[in-house]
Amino acid sequence: DAKTTQPNSMESNEEEPVHLPCNHSTISGTDYIHWYRQLPSQGPEYVIHGLTSNVNNRMASLAIAEDRKSSTLILHRATLRDAAVYYCILRDPNAGGTSYGKLTFGQGTILTVHP
Amino acid sequence: GAGVSQSPSNKVTEKGKDVELRCDPISGHTALYWYRQSLGQGLEFLIYFQGNSAPDKSGLPSDRFSAERTGGSVSTLTIQRTQQEDSAVYLCASSLQMQWRQGGYEQYFGPGTRLTVT
Numbered sequence: 001d002a003k004t005t006q007p008n009s010m011e012s013n014e015e016e017p018v019h020l021p022c023n024h025s026t027i028s029g030t031d032y033i034h035w036y037r038q039l040p041s042q043g044p045e046y047v048i049h050g051l052t053s054n055v056n057n058r059m060a061s062l063a064i065a066e067d068r069k070s071s072t073l074i075l076h077r078a079t080l081r082d083a084a085v086y087y088c089i090l091r092d093p094n095a096g097g098t099s100y101g102k103l104t105f106g107q108g109t110i111l112t113v114h115p
Numbered sequence: 116g117a118g119v120s121q122s123p124s125n126k127v128t129e130k131g132k133d134v135e136l137r138c139d140p141i142s143g144h145t146a147l148y149w150y151r152q153s154l155g156q157g158l159e160f161l162i163y164f165q166g167n168s169a170p171d172k173s174g175l176p177s178d179r180f181s182a183e184r185t186g187g188s189v190s191t192l193t194i195q196r197t198q199q200e201d202s203a204v205y206l207c208a209s210s211l212q213m214q215w216r217q218g219g220y221e222q223y224f225g226p227g228t229r230l231t232v233t
Contacts, residue, residue: 042227043224043227044208045223046222049221101146101163101165101210102148102163102171105158107157108157
């Protein structure tokens with residue numbers, strides 16, 4: 001599986017934008033970039049995913065580099081509730097075999113939001 | 116609507132005992148996954164169900180671990196002869212079927228069962 005690299009931790013102030021980077025230099029042409037986050041004492045929750053084009057939803061934006069070797073999750077206005085571990089995950093739903101369904105989590109980025 | 120539920124929320128057991136962990140997925144979700152998260156560790160995949168069959172059991176750490184799913188709904192993860200290293204949070208997730216949407220469907224996670232083996 002292609003791997004992702006994220007900073008161990010980042011800090012932000014409330015109501016400021018946050019840019020969470022992810023490097024995935026060995027990404028394949030069919031890998032989708034998924035982001036999940038895990039709030040304290042909860043299970044992970046889906047944030048956003050994309051393939052090539054930038055994506056927006058109500059939670060965040062995903063900016064994907066033109067060569068797809070990196071991406072950035074953007075929280076436009078951080079709130080205290082956004083403090084969580086953010087995971088960048090590559091998924092290839094077209095991979096052969098039976099393992100395409102699983103998520104392979106790395107260590108993620110611990111985001112701290114200061115009031 | 117109702118999300119993924121898991122029971123019990125906490126389980127303390129003695130080493131050597133068997134435990135059963137239950138997962139109720141979101142209604143209509145055909146795919147179901149079990150993961151575990153040990154203290155200081157990341158989340159690791161255990162097993163994946165599509166309907167009642169388990170095409171990927173590659174993450175089960177030993178033959179003491181087994182899982183089943185009945186009626187395409189509820190799933191039970193069983194750990195036999197528990198060991199202290201089994202202590203972890205066991206998470207269940209469900210999703211719609213994968214291959215009908217490019218990029219796949221998001222997985223919805225339950226709150227987890229915290230297992231402590233003493």
